[in-house]
Amino acid sequence: MTCNNCTHSYIDLMGDPGNAGGMVCRRYPPIAVPVTVPTASGVTVQIHSVFPPVKDGTRCGEFEAEPKPTVRTDN
Numbered sequence: 055m056t057c058n059n060c061t062h063s064y065i066d067l068m069g070d071p072g073n074a075g076g077m078v079c080r081r082y083p084p085i086a087v088p089v090t091v092p093t094a095s096g097v098t099v100q101i102h103s104v105f106p107p108v109k110d111g112t113r114c115g116e117f118e119a120e121p122k123p124t125v126r127t128d129n
Contacts, residue, residue: 056111056117057111057112058111062118063077064078077110079105080105084104088100089101
């Protein structure tokens with residue numbers, strides 16, 4: 055009943071560089087996060103959309119077990 059075996063959690067390979075290889079929750083749409091970026095004339099704010107990072111042992115009320123594979127026996 056943790057994020058480690060929930061159907062909504064995925065390994066993040068392309069998202070937030072600070073969480074690369076970490077787990078994210080995709081139960082809901084990504085959230086908008088303002089990020090300050092240095093430029094030649096100062097700084098600017100960019101909006102990135104990210105899924106919230108989670109840890110293996112995290113528990114929440116949205117847990118859904120991954121579906122178990124079924125074996126057909128009617129051949």
